[in-house]
Amino acid sequence: MNKRLVVLVVLLLLPVLVLSTFRAPGLSLNSASAAGTVLDAVEETLGQIYEQVNPSVVNIQVVQTAGALSQDHPEVPGFPDIPSTPEMPFQAQGQGSGFVWDEEGHIVTNNHVVAGADRITVVFYDGLSASAEVVGTDPNSDLAVVKVDVPAGRLQPVEVADSTQVRVGQLAVAIGNPFGLDGTMTVGFVSALGRSLPVQSGAMLQASYTIPDIVQTDAPINPGNSGGVLVDDEGRVIGVPTAIESPVGANAGIGFAVPSTIVQKVVPALIRDGSYEHPWLGISGTSLTSNLAEAMALDADERGVLVIDVVEGGPASQASLQGSQEEVDVDGLSTRAGGDVIVAIDGQPIDEFEDLVTHLARYTSVGQTVELTILREGREEAVEVTLAARPEEEAQVVPQVVPDTVPTGGAWLGIQGQTVTLAIAEAMELPNDQQGVLVQEVIGDTPADEAGLLGSNQIVDINGQQVAVGGDIIVALDGQPIDGFEDLRAELAQAEPGQRVELGLLREGTETAVSVTLGERPTIMP
Numbered sequence: 001m002n003k004r005l006v007v008l009v010v011l012l013l014l015p016v017l018v019l020s021t022f023r024a025p026g027l028s029l030n031s032a033s034a035a036g037t038v039l040d041a042v043e044e045t046l047g048q049i050y051e052q053v054n055p056s057v058v059n060i061q062v063v064q065t066a067g068a069l070s071q072d073h074p075e076v077p078g079f080p081d082i083p084s085t086p087e088m089p090f091q092a093q094g095q096g097s098g099f100v101w102d103e104e105g106h107i108v109t110n111n112h113v114v115a116g117a118d119r120i121t122v123v124f125y126d127g128l129s130a131s132a133e134v135v136g137t138d139p140n141s142d143l144a145v146v147k148v149d150v151p152a153g154r155l156q157p158v159e160v161a162d163s164t165q166v167r168v169g170q171l172a173v174a175i176g177n178p179f180g181l182d183g184t185m186t187v188g189f190v191s192a193l194g195r196s197l198p199v200q201s202g203a204m205l206q207a208s209y210t211i212p213d214i215v216q217t218d219a220p221i222n223p224g225n226s227g228g229v230l231v232d233d234e235g236r237v238i239g240v241p242t243a244i245e246s247p248v249g250a251n252a253g254i255g256f257a258v259p260s261t262i263v264q265k266v267v268p269a270l271i272r273d274g275s276y277e278h279p280w281l282g283i284s285g286t287s288l289t290s291n292l293a294e295a296m297a298l299d300a301d302e303r304g305v306l307v308i309d310v311v312e313g314g315p316a317s318q319a320s321l322q323g324s325q326e327e328v329d330v331d332g333l334s335t336r337a338g339g340d341v342i343v344a345i346d347g348q349p350i351d352e353f354e355d356l357v358t359h360l361a362r363y364t365s366v367g368q369t370v371e372l373t374i375l376r377e378g379r380e381e382a383v384e385v386t387l388a389a390r391p392e393e394e395a396q397v398v399p400q401v402v403p404d405t406v407p408t409g410g411a412w413l414g415i416q417g418q419t420v421t422l423a424i425a426e427a428m429e430l431p432n433d434q435q436g437v438l439v440q441e442v443i444g445d446t447p448a449d450e451a452g453l454l455g456s457n458q459i460v461d462i463n464g465q466q467v468a469v470g471g472d473i474i475v476a477l478d479g480q481p482i483d484g485f486e487d488l489r490a491e492l493a494q495a496e497p498g499q500r501v502e503l504g505l506l507r508e509g510t511e512t513a514v515s516v517t518l519g520e521r522p523t524i525m526p
Helices: 003-023 031-056 260-273 290-295 353-363 422-427 485-494
Strands: 055-069 086-098 106-109 118-124 129-138 143-148 171-176 184-198 210-217 229-231 237-244 255-259 283-287 305-310 326-330 333-338 340-345 368-378 378-388 415-417 437-441 458-464 463-467 473-477 499-506 508-519
Touching: 003 143, 031 055, 031 171, 031 184, 031 229, 086 458, 106 260, 118 143, 129 260, 143 260, 143 473, 171 237, 184 255, 184 353, 210 237, 210 260, 210 353, 237 260, 255 260, 283 353, 283 458, 290 326, 290 333, 305 353, 340 353, 415 485, 422 463, 437 463, 437 485, 473 485
Parallel strands: none
Antiparallel strands: 055 086, 055 118, 086 106, 106 143, 118 129, 129 143, 171 184, 171 229, 184 210, 210 255, 229 237, 237 255, 283 305, 305 340, 326 333, 340 368, 368 378, 415 437, 437 473, 458 463, 473 499, 499 508
């Protein structure tokens, strides 16, 4: 029997076979024998995968100087009188996983595993321990390479598969060091493909870039699996586990892995140059939905990427792509519209934003000229764009709805926000009749920032659009109810810079109040 078929059959039918054994005392010997034969085959297959791959997987231990603390302990009853030490750095320890890339000692892991580390130790499956130095990092793919000085004979590189050939339902095996338990193997399936994962920036999940083409799996992945391997039924790497979706911080059946196609592009560059240049188009945009298309007088079946903003001086700007200048109402969301719609790149159809980002990540490089097929005011045109390297601190490609901003005139709060709709309320587990303005982003060094307002910290899909949720919800201003963005707009238009107001907020389901001294709107919005 085909190895893959054997594994899939058993994983699907094992509960049935077991229950049958207990519930049917008259189960024939032939049936029991067949079940035993299949189980033996599965055990042999999974055992072979483990024996093949585990020697390539390592435990990565890091030590980081986390900061300086004072030994002063004021107002703590019973605390002994210890002389004050102004600076006392302490060291935080962490760990993750990694895998052997080649016989030269290069080890691949996640960037977030080794970021900021002062000391890195790699521990191999047989207990061999070696110090490691960072060779290169790429936060935008969450990949990093470290190097150890170990004899080539002790290094067993992995075999890498082509993740573009992976299919949903395919066997997925994760091997790593969850919770520091080295050499742990878990088994599941590829549960989805083509996901996007926001690149974390500090404590905020709101990101300026996303890792495309993510492989989703239900193989149990826990803290410590990061940087390890997700392999197929032949033991070939199809992805690098990097994140989980979980309300409890542990496995909940949804794990995400950076696809091997990105790994194969980024890792060689990190080894060679210490960094990787991501091809950059220089736009922000959103997927064109039926409702958005109709609002732009296009056919409801039209699909593509609506260009929202074009970064000044970027590749798209130099090619004269046009951003959106209008605002339309789509399902209760105020959305910008009217810009160019990208429907193909180099002849490949683009149905949604992720198609564009994935194509750029898979098939293009910095300096390459691509041909975009666009719709401009309903007419199809071809535009050539020479891709540049994405700026380090502001990658502008974001698959999300561009949120409302406080208009000109009146005082300034310094937020980007969105009227709370039924869909947003449901996404935030709030009552269906919840009203107010969701704070999606707090602009730095503004009145809202100084007052400690909280922006959104997660991204959800609403009607095919990526929307930031989870932030404070403004429900009142000086006692006046704020039902939506227009109410907030009107109240701020009547206020004066320097005026102190009290905002009624809903924060994580709890009502609170925050005082804010309104500012004067800058000439140019950040």
